[in-house]
Amino acid sequence: MGFIGVGNLQIKIKSRFDVGRDDYMLHYMLQKVLSFNLFDLNHNNEQEDVFDFIMFMFPYFLKTALRQGVYREYQNYRHNDANLKGTIDLGRHIAKNVPFAGKIAYSTREYSRDNNMTELIRHTIEFMKTKKYGQAVLNIDRETVENVKTIVEHTPMYNKSEQRCVISSNLRAKTHPFYTAYRPLQTLCLQILRMEEVKYGESDDEICGILFDGAWLWEEYVNSILCNLGFIHPQNKLHKGGIYLFDDHSGIRYPDFYKEDMVLDAKYKRLGGYDKVSKVDSNDIHQVITYMNSLRVRKGGFVAPLEQKQNKIPTSRLKDSTSTLSIFGIEISKVASSYAAFCEHMKELERTFVNSLNALS
Numbered sequence: 001m002g003f004i005g006v007g008n009l010q011i012k013i014k015s016r017f018d019v020g021r022d023d024y025m026l027h028y029m030l031q032k033v034l035s036f037n038l039f040d041l042n043h044n045n046e047q048e049d050v051f052d053f054i055m056f057m058f059p060y061f062l063k064t065a066l067r068q069g070v071y072r073e074y075q076n077y078r079h080n081d082a083n084l085k086g087t088i089d090l091g092r093h094i095a096k097n098v099p100f101a102g103k104i105a106y107s108t109r110e111y112s113r114d115n116n117m118t119e120l121i122r123h124t125i126e127f128m129k130t131k132k133y134g135q136a137v138l139n140i141d142r143e144t145v146e147n148v149k150t151i152v153e154h155t156p157m158y159n160k161s162e163q164r165c166v167i168s169s170n171l172r173a174k175t176h177p178f179y180t181a182y183r184p185l186q187t188l189c190l191q192i193l194r195m196e197e198v199k200y201g202e203s204d205d206e207i208c209g210i211l212f213d214g215a216w217l218w219e220e221y222v223n224s225i226l227c228n229l230g231f232i233h234p235q236n237k238l239h240k241g242g243i244y245l246f247d248d249h250s251g252i253r254y255p256d257f258y259k260e261d262m263v264l265d266a267k268y269k270r271l272g273g274y275d276k277v278s279k280v281d282s283n284d285i286h287q288v289i290t291y292m293n294s295l296r297v298r299k300g301g302f303v304a305p306l307e308q309k310q311n312k313i314p315t316s317r318l319k320d321s322t323s324t325l326s327i328f329g330i331e332i333s334k335v336a337s338s339y340a341a342f343c344e345h346m347k348e349l350e351r352t353f354v355n356s357l358n359a360l361s
Helices: 024-034 050-055 058-066 090-096 116-128 134-138 142-153 160-169 182-193 214-229 282-295 339-359
Strands: 002-006 009-013 073-081 104-112 207-211 257-259 262-266 299-306 315-317 324-331
Touching: 024 058, 024 214, 024 339, 050 182, 058 116, 058 134, 058 142, 058 182, 073 090, 090 104, 116 134, 116 142, 116 160, 116 182, 134 142, 160 182, 214 257, 214 262, 214 339, 262 282, 282 299, 282 324, 324 339
Parallel strands: 262 299, 299 324
Antiparallel strands: 002 009, 002 207, 073 104, 257 262, 315 324
């Protein structure tokens, strides 16, 4: 899902569960997952600025990176004072301190939070403050405000005139065994600062745009609801939160969601019309049963978008067992009078979904 443009032609790839021409569902999931607010955008505008849209992803990537801590790396500093604590730079000392006036020119190598990476983020923040939506994006929520404040506090050497130099020093991607989340943030910052579009081709009719994996977006949207209910959401790409199928800690698997009494699998598919769990794809069923067996829980199910209200939750009991599999759903609002109305109705439908989970707990 997303936006693609070629010259004056713009194409919107909507969610298959959206109604009408407005892509409210895509925007709503992005708002929930990436923590940005789209109320001020004109959703009927076919000339929507895709490149301003890139800035809306900045808070999400900044939050993800700072959860690993403020990026630190060794930096070389040149000093000229009386507090000698490094290697004397003889040539520079002679050039600057003859006749001797009590100062010594020396260099130090320190593990610092003020470095090329944090300076790149700081320049991006200052750049965004000058843009139409930038200031609003940087103040979207309390965590983003605190994250911006953290970067500002740790970049005392920031100098607006050094932006080109900072960009040049970040053209090579940072590969750090711990600060892994900073690499996508570095790429995003460079795109913002260089006003890059995501392009393909070298002609005047370059293709540009932003696309999101609908299945991933649905899973992360469901997580924004389930995280408040005690569910664990493993991250297979980061190798976090997995479970093991065997006693020797081999056969690692990553369920979408699980807790002490339930396993759930997010499916961006039309499952709402199924009256029996057995109609779900067999591989999906086998997968959830495997997770249930490994975690020794009796309840499992699928979470899918619904195109109409679910009168009854389809539930099937496994043969010769007390365990059950169910199809849960989040109904997608058909209220399209405005984006604000859509959001309010979705909150009600999410509460209905939570109640359906609690009813089987």
